[in-house]
Amino acid sequence: MDRTPTAELLTDLICTTTPDSRTRRRTCYAAAALAEITGIELNTTRLIGHYSPRRTSLRDLPNDELIAQCYGQIPNASWQWAYGIMATYGLRNHEIGYIDLESLKQAPGIISILDGGRTGARRVWPCYPEWWERWQLWDVKPPEIGGKNNSDLGHRMYVQFGRYGIPFNPYDLRHAWAVRTIYFGWDVSLSAAQMGHLVQVHCDVYHHWLTDQHHQRAFDVLMNRSDRPLPP
Helix, strand or coil: CCCCCCHHHHHHHHHCCCCCCHHHHHHHHHHHHHHHHHCCCCCCHHHHCCCCHHHCCCCCCCCHHHHHHHHCCCCCHHHHHHHHHHHHHCCCHHHHHHEEHHHHHCCCCCEEECCCCCCCCEEECCCCHHHHHHCCCCCCCCCCCCCCCHHHHHHHHHHHHHHCCCCCCHHHHHHHHHHHHHHHCCCHHHHHHHHCCCHHHHHHHHHHHCCHHHHHHHHHHHHCCCCCCCCC
């Protein structure tokens, strides 16, 4: 079978993706790059669409009380540990397999993510550090997971969440961590670096998801600080 790329073949490939989606945008970029390399005349302008993180639907993120409650309903110690790690550090699903486990053992539990994941090596601080202590995350019990690639590793997390009746998906723990750091007052550049993405992504996605409840909580925290400015 002749698999030589043509403009028609690349266009058909692009059209198999959802319009105005991140996948459509990435496929257009990849097709355009391949076309340039192979000398094919291809214009993807009309196909790329209008994807933006701001256009994505808001998630009904679990609050911290529900996250803590669901931790207690996982009977398997290894998967409970993995859940606790994701909740406390906002990791991507597959990054459970890229933790420097020794880094967990010293308070306050600042962990190191090894190179090999989606965005390479980085350090992440716990939010909440109390979860690191209460859930004994320093007592390392990683589940035995394996897969051909990061997608396989990430899929295992989805399977386990379903098995234990967790009413949200694993990535929601990451999103909840991001929003939590905002109302805790973490500098956005620090939160973005610890999540392994750009500051602009952090602002476009996570600030877009803040509700009045989050704003009120951040206001209460800041106004109750003993060192906050006072009126003249």
